[in-house]
Amino acid sequence: MEPIKQEQYSILVVEDDKEIRNGIEIFLRSQGYEVYQAADGIEGLEMIKQHEIHLAIVDIMMPRMNGITMTMELRKEHEFPVIMLSAKSEETDKVIGLNIGADDYVTKPFTPLELMARVNSQLRRYTRFKNKSQTVVENDRIHILGGLELNEDTVELTVDGKPVKLTPIEYKIVLLLMKNPGKVFSAEEIYERVWNEMAINTDTIMVHVKNIRDKIEINPKEPKYLKVVWGVGYKMEKQP
Amino acid sequence: MEPIKQEQYSILVVEDDKEIRNGIEIFLRSQGYEVYQAADGIEGLEMIKQHEIHLAIVDIMMPRMNGITMTMELRKEHEFPVIMLSAKSEETDKVIGLNIGADDYVTKPFTPLELMARVNSQLRRYTRFKNKSQTVVENDRIHILGGLELNEDTVELTVDGKPVKLTPIEYKIVLLLMKNPGKVFSAEEIYERVWNEMAINTDTIMVHVKNIRDKIEINPKEPKYLKVVWGVGYKMEKQP
DNA sequence: ATTCCCAGTCATAAGTATGTAACCGTTACT
DNA sequence: AGTAACGGTTACATACTTATGACTGGGAAT
Numbered sequence: 001m002e003p004i005k006q007e008q009y010s011i012l013v014v015e016d017d018k019e020i021r022n023g024i025e026i027f028l029r030s031q032g033y034e035v036y037q038a039a040d041g042i043e044g045l046e047m048i049k050q051h052e053i054h055l056a057i058v059d060i061m062m063p064r065m066n067g068i069t070m071t072m073e074l075r076k077e078h079e080f081p082v083i084m085l086s087a088k089s090e091e092t093d094k095v096i097g098l099n100i101g102a103d104d105y106v107t108k109p110f111t112p113l114e115l116m117a118r119v120n121s122q123l124r125r126y127t128r129f130k131n132k133s134q135t136v137v138e139n140d141r142i143h144i145l146g147g148l149e150l151n152e153d154t155v156e157l158t159v160d161g162k163p164v165k166l167t168p169i170e171y172k173i174v175l176l177l178m179k180n181p182g183k184v185f186s187a188e189e190i191y192e193r194v195w196n197e198m199a200i201n202t203d204t205i206m207v208h209v210k211n212i213r214d215k216i217e218i219n220p221k222e223p224k225y226l227k228v229v230w231g232v233g234y235k236m237e238k239q240p
Numbered sequence: 241m242e243p244i245k246q247e248q249y250s251i252l253v254v255e256d257d258k259e260i261r262n263g264i265e266i267f268l269r270s271q272g273y274e275v276y277q278a279a280d281g282i283e284g285l286e287m288i289k290q291h292e293i294h295l296a297i298v299d300i301m302m303p304r305m306n307g308i309t310m311t312m313e314l315r316k317e318h319e320f321p322v323i324m325l326s327a328k329s330e331e332t333d334k335v336i337g338l339n340i341g342a343d344d345y346v347t348k349p350f351t352p353l354e355l356m357a358r359v360n361s362q363l364r365r366y367t368r369f370k371n372k373s374q375t376v377v378e379n380d381r382i383h384i385l386g387g388l389e390l391n392e393d394t395v396e397l398t399v400d401g402k403p404v405k406l407t408p409i410e411y412k413i414v415l416l417l418m419k420n421p422g423k424v425f426s427a428e429e430i431y432e433r434v435w436n437e438m439a440i441n442t443d444t445i446m447v448h449v450k451n452i453r454d455k456i457e458i459n460p461k462e463p464k465y466l467k468v469v470w471g472v473g474y475k476m477e478k479q480p
Numbered sequence: 481a482t483t484c485c486c487a488g489t490c491a492t493a494a495g496t497a498t499g500t501a502a503c504c505g506t507t508a509c510t
Numbered sequence: 511a512g513t514a515a516c517g518g519t520t521a522c523a524t525a526c527t528t529a530t531g532a533c534t535g536g537g538a539a540t
Contacts, residue, residue, distance in 0.1 A: 027341075109345075111342070111345070112342070112343065117365075169487070182393070182394040182396075183394055184393070184395045188357070188360070198357050198358065198361065199357065203488075204488055204489080206529070207488070207529095208487085208488095209528095210529065210531095221529090228528065229395050230408060230495095230496065230497075231408030231496090231526085231527070232411075235395075407496080408527095441499090441500085442517095443499080443500065444498080444500080446516095446518065447499080447500090447518090447519085448498090449517090450518060450520095453518095468518095470506095470507070471515090471516075482539100482540080483539085484537105484538085484539075484540090485536105485537090486537090487534100487536090488533105488534085488535090488536105489532105489533085489534080489535105490533080490534100491530100491532090491533105492530085493529080493531100494527105494529070494530090495527085495528075495529085496526080496527075497524100497525085497526075497527085498523105498524085498525075498526085499522105502519105502520090502521090503518100503520080504517105504520095505516100505517080505519090506518090507514105507515085507516075508513100508516100509512100509514090510512085510513085
């Protein structure tokens, strides 16, 4: 696990629990990041004014000003990625759905690897986006596969040009598969990467797959896109 | 659903209670992992020096050297995933884990299935990550032998460019042989490495070999790829 | 309150893969 | 040539994996 960093990125950690805050700081520093701390939203916004920040990790529940309000505030001025921390996955879906402007979320308790993966991923995306926005807007946030077109920015999927309504979970599954065309994911893997938690059973995935097929396939009985690989998992078939 | 494991991963179990240690070992072995044991942190570090370890399961409370100290020590040199075993599910334990570099937690008491799920999940992440970091390098998850091409990511085999459908077991056998071109495996060896259990009879292998030949060989009677070595076993012939 | 939508669970059906056994060919050696 | 040991082939019952439709409960929208 080695971060590739030419620049030194600065990360702001906003979290009222001092132990967690320090834990995150130590870990991020060990990965070569510069770290600033704040104990609540107001302190956090103050830090952003004073320092150049490339990414913020923000807890939702905090005294004085909570993470949601803080994120909405900072978004008026800044574009850097915000990763939210929340206690349970209940609220997080709402947060994402509400389009507060957070880019990702991690549910507590989390492991270092989880957090690290998301920090790296967001920074990668952010820095690439920044560079490209000056030239042509060649977007890697639009995924095309035959007649399927998934747009990450508008969160929309079209089949042969016709928009298709996906539920949040369906969207996440399709996104994962379309980001990796041809690659096979086991049901467990899909579960872990979409839900961010251990898989309990694979029935859930099967049902979602069926529902997705009903929406995107001309003939769901003989899928053209979302195929099963027997005994292994599912994949999005590359189109000729 | 069983993961496809052609490589034998080595797991170190560090736990002072001998019964638990042995219990874990039995389950891990049944899944095809190589297992090493240690009764405390000092022994554990010793084992890591002597063997190549891909994942460690470490109890927190142990005599002589506890799991936290041990994990901090091993992190100075190694990056493989560490799963901690702890008595309480207190969040503070997990915060401590953030500081020391553990990747996941299982709270005692746990079921074998729980532990297994986490072990598989962590190894999946770890190996995936390792592969991603070497983006430029020609992928070691694609194996080519003459007209045969096997891709581990898409779980596909093509013969002269044409895709061939393999069953899970056929796939595992082909993968094992193609990863070791020219190397001869006895039927027993193939059985043990694909099934992760003792071979009872070799008929099964023979049948699978025939079925594979029917799929990948132009003339199955005179195999070009999957050859028999009389009285010894089977191999994938290196191609000129 | 009522309706609607989504996520998850379950029972059952449909579809594949697998192991076994019986039988046929080949090879190596006397 | 005879024969014993080994490898190849075929067929089929059984076991697994995946697909499907119906049902439940929770939450949001009306």
